[in-house]
Amino acid sequence: MKYASLLLIAFSFLVFFSCKKESTNPTVTPLAFVKPAHFPAPNYSFVGNEVTQDKFDLGKQLFYDPILSLDNTVSCAKCHDQAHAFSDHNIKFSNGVGGTLGQRNSPALSNLAWYPNFMWDGGINHIEVFSVGPITNQLEMKETIANVVAKLNASTNYKNKFKKAYNIDVITDQYMLKALAQFMGMLVSSDSKYDRVYTGKTTFTASEENGYTLFKTNCVSCHLEPLTTDFSFRNNGIDEQFTDLGRGHITQNASDNGKFRVPNLRNIAITYPYMHDGRFFTLAQVIDHYSNGIKQSATIDPIFQNTTGFNFSPTEKLDLIAFLKTLTDNTYLANPLYQK
Numbered sequence: 001m002k003y004a005s006l007l008l009i010a011f012s013f014l015v016f017f018s019c020k021k022e023s024t025n026p027t028v029t030p031l032a033f034v035k036p037a038h039f040p041a042p043n044y045s046f047v048g049n050e051v052t053q054d055k056f057d058l059g060k061q062l063f064y065d066p067i068l069s070l071d072n073t074v075s076c077a078k079c080h081d082q083a084h085a086f087s088d089h090n091i092k093f094s095n096g097v098g099g100t101l102g103q104r105n106s107p108a109l110s111n112l113a114w115y116p117n118f119m120w121d122g123g124i125n126h127i128e129v130f131s132v133g134p135i136t137n138q139l140e141m142k143e144t145i146a147n148v149v150a151k152l153n154a155s156t157n158y159k160n161k162f163k164k165a166y167n168i169d170v171i172t173d174q175y176m177l178k179a180l181a182q183f184m185g186m187l188v189s190s191d192s193k194y195d196r197v198y199t200g201k202t203t204f205t206a207s208e209e210n211g212y213t214l215f216k217t218n219c220v221s222c223h224l225e226p227l228t229t230d231f232s233f234r235n236n237g238i239d240e241q242f243t244d245l246g247r248g249h250i251t252q253n254a255s256d257n258g259k260f261r262v263p264n265l266r267n268i269a270i271t272y273p274y275m276h277d278g279r280f281f282t283l284a285q286v287i288d289h290y291s292n293g294i295k296q297s298a299t300i301d302p303i304f305q306n307t308t309g310f311n312f313s314p315t316e317k318l319d320l321i322a323f324l325k326t327l328t329d330n331t332y333l334a335n336p337l338y339q340k
Contacts, residue, residue, distance in 0.1 A: 059181070
């Protein structure tokens with residue numbers, strides 16, 4: 001009987017310490033792309049580039065590594081800073097290799113998995129080739145894809161990481177671009193106050209609510225909810241003559257001259273300056289433009305034909321700004337998953 005009791009005590013201790021040991025090893029949640037419930041289906045579904053931690057980490061390392069530029073001085077992150085919603089904060093044009101200035105404002109990056117095409121003019125039609133543009137642009141990274149691939153293959157660190165992520169022995173441009181696409185496709189902003197109101201979790205202030213009503217009345221035909229863009233290309237009346245043809249440069253169709261992508265407005269309060277050329281530095285200037293600064297031209301969007309704007313009152317302007325500030329997603333701006 002005594003012997004049986006000792007066995008029972010020993011067994012109890014064994015179970016206790018086994019459970020205790022197990023409880024100190026938390027379950028690791030696999031990395032996955034999660035569509036916000038209030039978002040539509042994404043355009044990019046990661047088919048053929050299924051999400052894994054290794055692929056994501058590799059893409060992030062590439063995004064932050066200046067090895068993608070000619071002289072190893074300019075990374076993607078140099079012009080797309082997470083603290084400013086992956087935009088280049090407070091400057092009209094970014095500096096590229098050798099200090100050269102770009103010709104268009106670096107846009108904020110978020111929710112790219114929903115985009116059907118990329119750049120202000122839509123000149124790139126798939127997220128897995130998106131990075132070719134800045135890497136090869138002579139005013140930006142000024143590099144060739146072939147040379148970038150050669151540099152990566154000369155790195156034991158990158159060789160090992162590509163082997164682990166994609167099970168390849170030789171790095172190719174295809175897998176380099178897939179890795180970058182995986183990181184950028186996972187940049188999802190969906191937790192602003194606007195989103196929490198949209199999903200019924202909180203409410204706007206009176207001023208924010210008034211601004212939202214104005215937004216739905218005057219802006220949502222282009223800035224479609226909840227992504228805040230319809231991805232179309234439009235001439236919003238900022239010029240009568242065009243030094244940059246925008247979409248027309250891609251299509252070679254005069255009816256597209258002066259048209260640029262309708263931008264995603266998420267985190268708009270911290271991604272200034274605004275417009276494709278960064279001409280407006282404040283939200284007040286943007287709203288003044290739409291209130292009474294519209295300029296007519298041959299390709300002006302039908303919404304703005306024969307008008308100077310929406311004629312917002314001073315109070316309406318303030319309310320619109322109050323609403324736009326609710327699009328700031330602090331969770332996104334500080335998400336450690338995206339940090340270097």
